[in-house]
Amino acid sequence: MQSEATERVDLVVLVKEAADKLLVVQEAVEKAAEAESPFLMGVEDLPADQASEYTTACDSAIQSASTTVSTVRMFMTTKVVEVKRFSPGPSQEAQARLKEHQIKLEQFVKRLNMLKANNTSRKHKVMAREAEEEVSKAEEFVAKVGEAAAFFATTRMCSNFLLRRSKQLQSS
Numbered sequence: 001m002q003s004e005a006t007e008r009v010d011l012v013v014l015v016k017e018a019a020d021k022l023l024v025v026q027e028a029v030e031k032a033a034e035a036e037s038p039f040l041m042g043v044e045d046l047p048a049d050q051a052s053e054y055t056t057a058c059d060s061a062i063q064s065a066s067t068t069v070s071t072v073r074m075f076m077t078t079k080v081v082e083v084k085r086f087s088p089g090p091s092q093e094a095q096a097r098l099k100e101h102q103i104k105l106e107q108f109v110k111r112l113n114m115l116k117a118n119n120t121s122r123k124h125k126v127m128a129r130e131a132e133e134e135v136s137k138a139e140e141f142v143a144k145v146g147e148a149a150a151f152f153a154t155t156r157m158c159s160n161f162l163l164r165r166s167k168q169l170q171s172s
Helices: 004-040 048-083 088-171
Strands: none
């Protein structure tokens, strides 16, 4: 069994490592929040294809942050188990400090979940706008087809009239 002095040194190193990993999570979540910033500046009125690009970029940043969170969460869980093997004094201190870091981690998770929910909502709006644009294009096409059909119908009616009139004149 390690001496309590060695465990205290390990505790300092471990807590520092946990704090460093927590900073990485913070940076990843901030990067995801930055990816959301175009929407916070009123870019929601962009054409659907550009808005789709922004939601995709936001998704990518959120996914990256989620991966970082998962890695750090596993690290913290592993270290909590590890410090339980320490002597009672260092063990309790290490567990308390790791618990503080886990609480901070969960705050970042909440922020990340909020970003995910916001982006999902935006993606649905973008998809609805894309669908509306496609319906509008289809309606325009149908109107043009109707105009063309009306032209051909009018032309055919004129042809039929001229054909009948020609036959009438030939029979007279």
